[in-house]
Amino acid sequence: MSKEKNIVVGCDIGGAHLKIARAEDGRIVEALTLATPIWLGLDRLIDAARAARRLFAGSRLNVFTMTGELSDIFPSREAGIASLLSIVTEHFPGKSLIYAGRSGFVAPDKATALAADVASANWHASAAFVAKHAGDTLFVDMGSTTTDLLVTQGGRVVHDGYTDAERLATGELVYTGFTRSALIGIASAAPVKGAMSPLMNEYFASIADVHRILSVLDENDDKQPAADGQAKTVAGSIARLARMVGRDASDLTPPEWRELARWFSEQQLRTVHDAAFRVAGRLAGDSAAPVVGAGIGRWQIRRLAARMERPFVDFADLIAASDDARSEASSAAPAAALALLAQDMD
Template sequence: MSHDSHAAVVGWDLGGVHVKAARVEGGRVRAFVQAPCALWQGVDALDETLAGLPDWARGRALHAVTMTGELCDCFADRREGVGALTAWAVERLPGRVLVYGGRSGFLDPAAARAAATEVASANWHASAVLAARLVPDALLVDIGSTTADLIPLAGGRSVAAGYTDAERLETGELVYTGLVRTPVMALAHAAPFRGGLVRLAAEHFATTADLYRLLGALPDAADQQEAADGRGKSLPETRTRLARMIGRDRDEGSDEDWRRLAAYLAERQLRRLHDAAAQVLSRGVVPEGAPVIGCGVGLPLAEALAGRLGRPFLDLAALVEADDRAWLSACAPAMAVALLAAG
């Protein structure tokens, strides 16, 4: 899709907990940003986030929008969510607005509301289309704060078996596990601790952010969500949350004990991703020697998964023209819709 009326394209990924934006000019990513957004509290939360974004995000441009925020509790269903987020974009973003409809391509806002099932959570599709143009045969692994997408690419296009979230949960192409927000209780029923095997509490005491913070593998820029207990993010406070998962207090283990527990639970998360990748790759559509392309805040996890699969690893951000690549892959869908809309 070409556009003559605007020099810049701004891509948007309106998520349930983060808003991401990327500005493209001349086929090159010039700027990008991620900001927290409490969208589950209502669409007004988007206004608050927008007000804090850089001027380039709020200026006149061709605005290309994709979303996952339609799943938020504040909406009765995905159709209502798509309609509300589309209406917000039209009202708040100056210039022309196009909505990414996945298999249907870019849609005018009026058409987007009618095609809600195509628009809903199609952000993965944009990243896959972009990645397949750059590397025709690969496994795209996008690990975000909440979910992971594992998309097979072959012959220069996405060959995903599923499209909707429901379908992709069956095919292994969507895994509800992420670097920041996943409850620790979702990773294992029990874990080794000081020589014993301890069952985990089925309570939202700690998240994966706590694990990676203890392991020194959580970038500050990824750590934008409130902790499970609403308290701080110091290492002692983090250990306190993890200790609660096995019915203990922080002083009942050494710092090394808690680090070992965190490492085991992180390993369980990686195994789950490995199982999903094995399911996707078992279709035989991705050639054996093809690389893993990683993106998302969980980029190091994607790289670790590539190692397990015995495949070369590429960072999606390294494959595009950009002024600054550090942290760019975390905003992959926003970057993708901007580059696709720019043509």
């Protein structure tokens, strides 16, 4: 008689995306990211849970982390956690546990009382997995909206902040990501034809447009509509970028727009680089400690590692996974980490 598979599903409920990773016998076999803009209604998350139901087939345990409680659909983080826990209980099949970071895994009915630990703890799950499997590192996860930077040392996660407010202050959380960040949040002025042009204080374009123009964006990773709701093409992205500097696409040549896009991506990298130097201070003198990169922004993190003169290790190379699932699992690192961390739990 064949042994029954040990199936655990990890889920990261964000404000913009639901990330899911299915592990069978300690190996990620499928990972998936679905657009769930819950600021438009919680039905977006419920619909995604239904669409992904097949990933939960046969699972003995589902484990959840979340950042969606920050969505402005909720009056507070605690209210957001309570609402998301209700959806987990009602709309996700099977037994569930909630990841409460420093408090470990807890039952859903205990999680509300640990709201301060549950809130936005997805970074802790990924970093805990890296600490266990990669030793001393600078772990950097750039998603669609934010970038997490943590040191792992001596088999544990070393951090100065825990809450979002604390981590923003320490540089361990930088509010910039590979697709959703508005360009007005990257800079207030940009070089156009040799002069610094102030930017329009409007959401005319996102960093996804920049990375599309530079041909480094996987279109699968840009799951939200463009700022103007128009085509997500290079021409469309150039038109949106042009509006940011009060121009039309025809005002500059394609190479000139590409140079402007390169400048914006560089500005984003500089912001992350500054935070990385602060956070990596604990690794001073250990030049062999690598940068471990996760998330859809791994292209940017590779550049960061080169600037810091440190080796780069993809989170995908630390996990047991099928070839088809490996890259997507790295993009959904918190979900994959949870599924693997919980493999031996009862």
